[in-house]
Amino acid sequence: MKFSLVAVAVTLAVVLLVASESQRAEAVTCNPTELSPCLSAITSGSPPSDACCGKLREQKPCLCGYLKNPNLKPFVNSPNARKVANTCGVPYPQC
Structure with missing residues (x-):
């Protein structure tokens, strides 16, 4: 009985540790200046750079907040922003 309680406790501790690590990895700091590589594509309609698309994907969870600002x-x-999102394969947010 003692062994099974220890095993359950250790398993639970590992699950909680993995869950907390995955939440930390998914956290994004919403900072619109991170999208500066997209500025020329949004303002002039030029094709977005790889850096722009990367930042847009990274900031995807923040887009609804930006729309509310x-x-x-x-x-x-x-x-142009919609075109950039489409070109980068980032769905335009439905907020």
Whole structure:
């Protein structure tokens, strides 16, 4: 009986540790300046760079927040921004 309780406790500890690590790995710091590699593509309609697409994928969880910001919404909601997202394979957010 003692062995099975120890095994359950160790298993539970490992599961909790793995779960906390995966949450940390998925955390994204929302910072619109991270999308600066996309600025020329959004403002001029030029094709997005690989760096732009990488940052856009990284910032994907933040896009709804950017759309809610009145200062950022015109850029994020522009036709060129939608084109950049489409070219990069990032679905436009449905907020």
